[in-house]
Amino acid sequence: TQLLEQSPQFLSIQEGENLTVYCNSSSVFSSLQWYRQEPGEGPVLLVTVVTGGEVKKLKRLTFQFGDARKDSSLHITAAQPGDTGLYLCAGEGNTGKLIFGQGTTLQVKP
């Protein structure tokens, strides 16, 4: 069974701080996606990474796919209160199914 472990599970920081969220597995994924979910809403796709070592930037968010395609990280620079939410990583497994991590709840205090 392919699993994705996210860390940390909870993160509370002050506005302006930097943070990194990790998504790790012992399995290889053909692609990995990051979603953000706000309270009362469904997850919204932020980015998809496909190639080992790939780095993608979305404003203050930087996403990296590990060289071996087993792990990924999300780095946020100068976090804002609007970044508050649940961050989910999801990997496309060897059966074609999307496997989700348990999520990282981020709170950015003004």
Added chain:
Amino acid sequence: ETGVTQTPRHLVMGMTNKKSLKCEQHLGHNAMYWYKQSAKKPLELMFVYSLEERVENNSVPSRFSPECPNSSHLFLHLHTLQPEDSALYLCASSARQLGNGGYTFGSGTRLTVV
């Protein structure tokens, strides 16, 4: 506007009730999914429909019954649920069954079983 619309947004039902959740997408996607989201647990895949054919039933109890009458609509029929079935039920769609293109999720139905 997410492109995937779920109704109702909130539902409270007794254990003997029968209700249905509705999901609608007009994105031209040909795969649709039901997920269950409970506190502190990863999203749990329940059902997958590809081209209106159910391709996956992830060991879901028979008190949950999906229906996909066409590529734009997906239903989840509920009957004799248990309190532990209380959760956020999310519908999603994608351009193809494989997840590479990303999923578009609805806002979910918050279900409470009393």
